[in-house]
Amino acid sequence: MERMDMEAKIKTEYHLRHRICQVCENGLSSIDEMNLSSCETRVDVLIVLWRSYEENHIKLLCEPFYAQDSSFYVDEEKFAQTEHKYLIALGKFKNHVVELKAKMSTSRSALITVEPPAIIQSELPAIDLPRFSGKFEDWIEFKYKFQSLVLSRGELSDALKMQYLLSCLPNEAASLVRYLPVSADQYEHAWKILSVNYQKNQVIVKKHLDELFSIKPMQSKAASEMSRIITTTTKILNELEALGRPTKYWDDILIHLTIARLDSQSQKIWETLVDNSAKPIEQPSTYADLKKFLDIRQYTLELLEHARSE
Known part of the structure; x- marks a missing residue:
């Protein structure tokens, strides 16, 4: 019975994902021809579809057999890809609504007054300046x-x-x-x-490497803890790359350091994925592979935390 219920949720997920992608792709291909009412309707429909999709996905995550299913991480990746499409499309639709409203407002103003507006000399806007720490x-x-x-x-x-x-x-x-x-x-x-x-590049590189090797392991199986490790590591690597350091060749070291900092369950899932990988032996996993796994794993932990809190 539980298996049948899970399969029904998976079918619902596939259907909603397909509808969201359709609305996004069809809408973006004809966005320039949309009037205000049509665009606002598209936004409302997209939001309703996404809420249903997200709610069904959270329920699916709570199914006891789902996390053990071989398609689990494939579905998680598709969920992340669908979310990306949804957010891009929603942003463009909303921007188009704002542009259309601005055009309508300008048109109304042109009907009210025929005199050109006075040119006002204004000061340059204040700049939100960065502060240097002295380090x-x-x-x-x-x-x-x-x-x-x-x-x-x-x-x-x-x-x-x-x-x-x-x-x-x-x-x-x-x-x-x-x-x-x-x-x-x-x-x-x-x-x-x-x-x-x-x-002083050598001094800066040393300090970044000290920081990279001193990142603390996850203190709990929480999405925020995984995010801390991902964000800190990414920040350090970006800064080292800006200094011309060859970080793209550091895959083995980065994978070793990062995996050691994860919770035990995440470590086991990663090891299982590596063991079942279709890659040939002479092509070991890269840090990009691990980063992709961590992004999906973090999102999964966030959804599970959200589901438990309700």
Whole structure:
């Protein structure tokens, strides 16, 4: 009886997944021709379908035989792919609704007034500036954020960029350039002084490696604990890649370190997947394979926690 009930839920899951994909694909292919009412209806239908799909999936996860079924992780991957399609389509539909409403509002305004609006001179908007901690290992991240937010803005003068830079620095770092006049011709000089002092790649690499090897194991079988390990590892690898370190060749080390930090059940599931893999022996699992597994596993833990809390 339980098997039959589970099979019914699986069929429902397949049907809802197919309907969601249909609504997404058909809608996106004709979004430019949609009027406001049609687009709003598409959003409502998509949300209702997704809620039904998610609710059925959570019930399926609670089935005692489902996690032991060979298609379990295949279905989990399809669920993640469907969610991705749903979120992209929903975002585009909602943006289209906003654009259509804005056009309607503009059209109404044009009917009310025939005089052109007055041009108002406004100040530049405030920039949400990053703060540099003063630590070597945080310099690269600060450098890229500051360059993206400030250096790339051609409308800002070098003198203004210099003021922005000084406002982002802690006392120790600021003391290196505080003696320089706040002027356009000193900005590049200040940036070079800071780069020479803080972009010590060997020191930064060592600190990131120390952090990578000191990540604590999962303290409980919780999605948040798995997320902590995934997020911290990804952050460190991104920073090492930015420094030109060959992290793409570190698969064996990264897999060994990461697996050792997982809960025992997740370790066993990973080992089972590796043992049953169709890959030939000469093609061992990569860190990308593990990362894909961890993303699905984390999402599964989140759904299980949600189901238990209800």
